[in-house]
Amino acid sequence: MVFFTDGLIEHPAHTIDDGLAALAELATLHASLPLQDFVDTLADHHPSDGHDDMAILALRTPET
DSSP states (O other): OEEEOGGGTOBTTBOHHHHHHHHHHHHHHTTTSOHHHHHHHHHHTOOOOSOSOOOEEEOOOOOO
16 A cells, blocks of 8 residues: 655646556556565656655555
């Protein structure tokens, strides 16, 4: 589960839907990474121009 602020997906040249789709694709592609690496990857690939805040909280339940 990933919670995030709009700074992770928002960019003046793209719609929010485009940003969400790109985030979903990136998250799916890197879901098997260790959690910190996963969050770092999401943060490193955000489309923001650096003028918006960004926060990410990711949770993973242990496999049973």
